[in-house]
Amino acid sequence: MPEGHTLHRLARRHERRLAGAVVRVSSPQGKFAAGAARVDGRTLLRSQAWGKHLLHEYEGELFVHIHLGLYGTFIESGLPMPEPVGQVRMRMYGSGRDGSGFGTDLRGPTACEVLAPPEMAALVARLGPDPLRSDADPDRAWVRISRSRRSIGSLLMDQSVIAGVGNVYRAEVLFRHGISPSRAGTGIGRDEWSALWADLAGLMRVGVRRGKMHVVRPEHDHGAPSYAADRPRTYVYRRAGEPCRRCAAPVRHSVLEGRNLFWCAGCQPG
Known part of the structure; x- marks a missing residue:
C-alpha cells in the first residue's frame, strides 16, 4: 500500500497541473458514474493529501476522496486521451494554468467517492496528524x-x-x-x-x-x-x-x- 509521501506527491502534481482549471470527470467503468457527474465540468480549486487519503476540492464545496489501497494507481497521459483500457474507475482531464493538457486514469482504488463538507470534516477528524502537513500537531x-x-x-x-x-x-x-x-x-x-x-x-x-x-x-x-x-x-x-x-x-x-x-x-x- 502506498505510504503518505506517495499521496502528497500525487496531490502536488494534480494541484500543479489542474488547480484553477475546469476539469472533465467521468467513470468509464461505471462504478463512480454518479459521483463523476456531480463534479464534471467544475473548477478544481485544490488538491491535497492527508495521510494516505487524496482529496480533490471542487467549486461548490464538493470533495473527491480517493484511497488507493493495495492496488489503486493513476496512469497519466496527454490530451487527447486515448480510449480507456481496463477498469478505469475515474478519468479526469483539463488544461492547467500553463495551457498544457493533462489527463489521468484512476484504476483499482479502495475508495473513490464525492464528499460534502460535513463528510469531509468527519474523515479528517478520524485521522491523526500527518508529518507532511504544515498544520500537523x-x-x-x-x-x-x-x-x-x-x-x-x-x-x-x-x-x-x-x-x-x-x-x-x-x-x-x-x-x-x-x-x-x-x-x-x-x-x-x-x-x-x-x-x-x-x-x-x-x-x-x-x-x-x-x-x-x-x-x-x-x-x-x-x-x-x-x-x-x-x-x-x-x-x-x-x-x-x-x-x-x-x-x-x-x-x-x-x-x-x-x-x-x-x-x-x-x-x-x-
Missing part, C-alpha cells in the same frame, strides 16, 4: 501514544494516531532510533517521540521530493542491495534473516496485527 499523537499500552509498532501504523506512516517507514524509523517495535507506548519518552516525529517528517519529505524512499544513512548506504530491484535499500524492512547493516545480527521477522514486522534484536533491544 505532533502533540496530538503524543497524547495517544503516551497513554497507550499498545506497542509502538502497532501505534505507528494506526492512522487515527498518526496519518501516512506505513510498514516501511514504521520499521525503518524505529530501527534508526534503536526502539523495539514491541515497546509499549507508555514506555516511549517525550524526547524519543520528538526525535521520532522529526525523523519521520524528514524522511517523508525526502520521499516527496525524490519520488522514492531513502531511509539508510550515508555511512550505511552500501553492502547488501535492496530487497527488490526497484525498491529502496533498507535497514530491516524485507531483510528477515540477513545481517543487520550496523551490528551484523540477523534481522528478525514476525506478524503484528496482520502486517509483517521487521527489526534487529541487537540494535533494538526490548
